[in-house]
Amino acid sequence: MKNLEIALLLGEIADLLEIKGENQFKIRAYRRASRAVKYLKENIEDLKEKGSLTKIPGVGKGIAAKIEEYLDTGEIKYYTELKKEVHPELLNLIRLPGVGIKTAKIIHEHFPGIDIELLKKYAEEGKIRALPGLGPKTEQNLLRGIDLMYGEREKYSIGIAKTSAEIILDFLNSISEVERAEIAGSVRRGKDLVGDLDLVISAKNYQEVVYYFEKHPHIQRVEKIGDQRFKAATWLGIKVDIEFADEDNFIETLYISTGSEEHIQQVKKLAEGFKGQITKNGIFINGSKIFLEGEKDIFSALGLPYIEPELREGRGEVEAAKKGRLPLLVKLNDIKGDLQVHSTWSDGMNSIEEMVQEAVAMGYSYIAITDHSKSLGIANGLSEKRLMEQWEEIEKLREKYAPFKILRGIEVDILSDGRLDFDEEVLKNLDLVIASIHSGFKQDRETITKRIISALENPYVDIIAHPTGRILGKRPPYDFDFERVLEKAAETNTVLEINASPDRLDLDDEQARAAKEMGIKIAVNTDAHERSCLNDIQYGVITARRAWLQKEDIINCMEPDELLNFLAERKKGAMP
């Protein structure tokens, strides 16, 4: 699949054109095409073969020709030429949050060839604030941005990491010398940000595996480290660490490589009490090696039930296992529907019907259509009038797709003064009201806390979406009092969201666990703006599992009637 490669290239062409000051609509065309290719379900090479590249929305003759050129020759001449005209460091500068073309050019004009490291140094020395049009605030924001993007030393979202790990796993499994291969490490535990990919393999001939690995198109370089492992990097630059195991210590190696360190330490400590030892060479109790068929045998040797990888963070799972109090974690197929879905009525890429078809194909029983409200102009937010028009379309689709349920919803903006973008007369006629913040991210703690609390107090608000506002690696959460928000959500029986988009995962695992402990219900929603993004639900479920959630904690694990009752009861509670 070259889809992601091409999407990134088109996006970079857009950046380059922007730096050059080209026509903004041309830039937007490349951005739109990039997005469409990124979320394309089909393999783009297949589309090319069928001659239907221009069927991709936003791809016309011009861009199709460039995609074709890339697939045929591995190069886009237009892109190569553009790159010659623009200093590469400018591209890195404009990717920093708060830095656009103008700021990047000012910095670059005064410090030609400046890179991120040097920029950080100059900012710390106060040299940036002296530049024309820039000041101390910009300098501070720059430092914060650099810290956010580079401070966590190249972390990749679980979305990219898991997909990459699965591509590598498939490849390893296709090599006949490989007897067994599994994903380990933080990808297996489902962490939101991942540093590198860990895999464990056993094989008849390791030299052969390394040989094939070097040939894989996704792999940039391979470096052998001793006899037990080799390291590599994918074309995106993600580090891969592959550890060799034998057939008779594969389970032990997989278990320890999965981690986390804290978890393993705690289990090792427990094992000491059994005169036991846990090593990659074997699990020993009273000096004799335990035969393992699977990881569950490791736990049962210590008198514990199986602990799922997502729980292995040393956050009380060993204690809970001892007491027989591990949760029965929610599973992907417990999810019965998606309660935050956008359509072309606001800023989605697909029609309501297309989103419904996708949801039906996934085996769901319902979705809620929750387009943006009017204040979000850039997202083509719905006015009251257009909302009513949307209901007519939903009504027709309800008949066509029954018994599948389509909920009339809205993602209503919490305005900067805490009011909602629609008044209660409108909200009370909706099946589902989601409220969320899209503006005023930099307000002070008290103001933002009050905004969220006043949304929670609104009797018609069912769910608060992406409650902290973070975008992983790009935007920190806004400043607010999470404890107070939890208390109010518990008091008003308002649902909090785990936004399943791998760029958000908001609430995160620990926050969602805190919410559960206060009896707050959770919705796991994708916030899909493209049909294929409904599949992001997997990342939300992984996060829910890391938060110790059971299906009883999650409202979209309810059967349709149960959910409609739940929402109706909330509304009834809302009536004076």
Added chain:
DNA sequence: GCCGTTTTCGGCCCGACTGTTTTCAGTCG
């Protein structure tokens, strides 16, 4: 550069917030 119940040109996403400024430019969602 894309797109069209508008068919080959003309329109396409705009308003709020922030920071640096003295009246507005740049960035973002």
